[in-house]
Amino acid sequence: MSRMRVLTLVGAPLAPEAALEAASFLRAQGAELEAQRELSEGEAEDILFQGGPEDDRALAEAIRALLPGVDVAIQPVEGRRKRLLAADMDSTMVTGETIDELAEAAGVGPQVAAITQAAMRGELDFEQALDSRLAQIRGLPEAILQQVSDRLVLSPGARELVATMRWGGAFTMLVSGGFHGPADDCGRRLGFELVRANRLIREEDKLTGAAERPLVTGDVKLALLRERAEALGIGPEAAMAIGDGSNDIPMLQAAGLGIAYHAKPKTRAAARFAIDHTDLRTALFYQGYDAEDLAEALGGAA
Ligand SMILES: [Mg+2]
Incomplete structure (x- = not known):
């Protein structure tokens, strides 16, 4: 007996033929189909199967190539529902980058946005890139942080993602290379239980253009995920x-379900799972939550 795996397809919308096409592809690859389940009408489907090619990621890529515009995940059925959520903020839980918003307010938007784009593509050292951008906002009144908070736009599905994972018993944390202030506001609006971000240093109600050390780098995000998993005993x-x-x-790369969300190419290539076309609710469908679960979780949160 080989292990049971699940293929999840999500589209906006998902054409009725998509599941049929994916199913016949799996069969042609030697897989045995066990069950099919609709997670959300015209949007998300699960196909349970055994056997076939062993490499989940390569198999998912092959199905993605068959079904343009469809997000695809393949994973073992066992353990697909996760007990901890670690989420990035900028361009993930909210649209846009808060540092760019800050720079916009300071009238140095274009200079800072160019550095942000290079940093996000991995072309610049994160710490250097942050420092050179912060230097541009030196002397701004700290009240500008509230203006940035007020302008945050939540990403589609962000509310559902956090509410449903909490409803399912997961611990949720926001780990951001952005800033406390806007990050706390985002965390509160979405219901995150923990928020970690960088803290801007102020002097006499003005931003100094520096941030407290240590910065929330990629390694710090990883350490926060590991620490919290250990505290949860998972x-x-x-x-x-x-x-x-x-x-x-x-x-x-460390998480069982590590999802690159509308990501920069380097990040997209490094992650085992991706959401390229649909919204954040897809991360729930990948875990086997269905439309009714989402409705109940949101109802419970209201
Ligand atoms: Mg981001």
Whole structure:
């Protein structure tokens, strides 16, 4: 007996033929199909199977190539539901980058945005890139952080993701290379139980253009995930991590369900799972939650 695996397809919308096409591809590869289940009508389907090619990631890539516009995940059925969520904030839980918003407010938007893009692609050292951007906002009134908070736009599905994982018994934390203030506000609005971000240093109500050390780097995000997993008495394979940037790669690779979310190419290539076309609710479908679970979890949170 080989282990039971599950293929999850998510589209916006998911065409009825997509599941049929994926199923016949799996069969042609020597897999035995065990069951099919609709997770969300016209949107998400699970196909349970055994056998076939062993490499989940390569198999998922092959199915992705067959079904343009569809997000695809393959994983063992056992343990697919995760007990810890570690989420990036900028361009993941919220649209856009808070440091760019800060720079915009300071009138140095274009200079800072160019450095952000290079840093997110992994072309610059994270710490250096952050320092050179922060130097540009030196002397701004600290009240600007509240303006940035007020302008945060939550990503589609962010609320559902956090509420449903909490409803399912998971611990949720926001781990951000952005800043306390906006990050706390995002955490509160989405219901995260823990928020870690960088802290901007102030003097007489003005930002000094520096941040407290140590910075929340990729290694710090990974350490936070490991520490929290240990405190929960679980291994990293029982955790989900999600993010889009280079500094998310270590935690994405450590987590059992590490998802590159509309990610930069380097991050997308490094992660075992991806969401390229759909919203954050797809991370719930990958874990086998269905539309009814989402509705109940949100109802419970209201
Ligand atoms: Mg990000």
